[in-house]
Amino acid sequence: MKTKxxxxxxxxxxxxxxxxxxxxxxxxxxEVYLRHKAINIPTEITTFNSKVIDRNIRVQAVKESNNxxxxxxxxxxxxxxxxxxxxxxxxxxxxKANLYAVDRPGYGYSGFGDELTSxxxxxxxMNELINDYNLENVILVGTSYGGPLAARxxxxxxxxxxxIMVSPALDPNQEKKIWASRLTQWxxxxxxxxxxxxxxxxxxxxxxxxxxxxxxxxxxxxxxxVHIHGTEDKVVPFGNINYSKExxxxxxxxxxxxxxxxxxxxxxxxxxxxxxxxxxxxxxxIKP
Numbered sequence: 001m002k003t004k005x006x007x008x009x010x011x012x013x014x015x016x017x018x019x020x021x022x023x024x025x026x027x028x029x030x031e032v033y034l035r036h037k038a039i040n041i042p043t044e045i046t047t048f049n050s051k052v053i054d055r056n057i058r059v060q061a062v063k064e065s066n067n068x069x070x071x072x073x074x075x076x077x078x079x080x081x082x083x084x085x086x087x088x089x090x091x092x093x094x095x096k097a098n099l100y101a102v103d104r105p106g107y108g109y110s111g112f113g114d115e116l117t118s119x120x121x122x123x124x125x126m127n128e129l130i131n132d133y134n135l136e137n138v139i140l141v142g143t144s145y146g147g148p149l150a151a152r153x154x155x156x157x158x159x160x161x162x163x164i165m166v167s168p169a170l171d172p173n174q175e176k177k178i179w180a181s182r183l184t185q186w187x188x189x190x191x192x193x194x195x196x197x198x199x200x201x202x203x204x205x206x207x208x209x210x211x212x213x214x215x216x217x218x219x220x221x222x223x224x225x226v227h228i229h230g231t232e233d234k235v236v237p238f239g240n241i242n243y244s245k246e247x248x249x250x251x252x253x254x255x256x257x258x259x260x261x262x263x264x265x266x267x268x269x270x271x272x273x274x275x276x277x278x279x280x281x282x283x284x285x286i287k288p
Contacts, residue, residue: 025080025107025108026103026107026108027082027085028109029045032060032082033045035085036062042062043060044060044061045058045060046061047059048133050105050129052121052124052125056110056111058102058103058108059100059102059103060101062094062099063099065094065096065098067283069097069139069283071098071099071100071141072100072101073099073141074104074142074143074146075101077104077107077199081101083101083264087272092276096276096280096283097139097279100135102129104122104145105125106203107199115199115203117205118213119148122149123155123156127153127157130153131157131159138161139162139279140153140154140162140164141163141164142163142164142168143165143166143264144168144235145207147166147168151218152214161223161282161285162278164274165227167233167235168229169211169236170247171211171239172207172209172211174239221248221250224252225251226251226252227240227241227248227254228271229253229254229255229263230255231256231257232260238255
């Protein structure tokens with residue numbers, strides 16, 4: 001009996017270790033470079049030290065175009081900049097703009113596991129990033145948690161000229177409580193949860209209050225805002241589109257029938273054309 005118990009414990013530990021490794025949703029710098037080398041699309045991974053939070057933030061860039069349009073992608077949770085890999089190897093996008101993907105604080109290799117639940121503070125970090133990299137004519141693309149982060153960053157930085165939000169959790173009154181998040185908050189089960197999910201749970205638990213803190217300032221945002229949302233989203237209610245219509249002056253809402261929350265990954269053919277359209281429009285706007 002003792003031997004069987006010990007075996008079960010070892011199996012449990014092995015499963016937990018495997019899940020914590022497999023569910024990190026991140027890629028090493030070497031893995032990224034190898035993929036891009038194989039398809040002959042040059043890329044560069046850098047870090048900048050955010051003075052706002054005194055932390056190194058990892059950024060991937062693909063810069064093959066000669067124009068000065070810069071698209072920055074913000075991921076949701078749990079996730080990392082790796083979530084946008086198919087966008088950063090899309091030859092059509094690569095030809096039209098410089099592309100950047102960011103490991104948000106607490107994810108990827110930007111202090112993995114060290115959560116930062118304040119959207120306001122994260123937006124200050126992204127504002128700092130834009131200025132640190134001296135990027136002009138910026139289009140922000142954010143999905144899920146990355147949606148309100150992108151919007152708040154646009155409020156802070158006038159270099160942002162357009163914004164796309166995919167399945168964004170914007171309305172504090174429509175925030176859904178996810179039972180699994182409780183496992184990340186209870187001390188007895190928190191250690192069992194993979195690191196990325198712990199960070200996601202911390203963000204989700206405080207998200208409604210953090211959304212309330214960034215409501216002031218939406219009226220100042222005059223740039224084009226595109227909100228893409230699935231009608232069958234079970235994670236972030238489709239009703240968030242009504243909130244966008246109320247608070248953003250220059251808003252385009254694109255409902256996707258019979259689609260759920262993962263539009264950015266499951267239906268990229270619907271998102272990429274909207275990015276390209278904004279790039280084309282912005283190129284025309286900045287022509288001398």
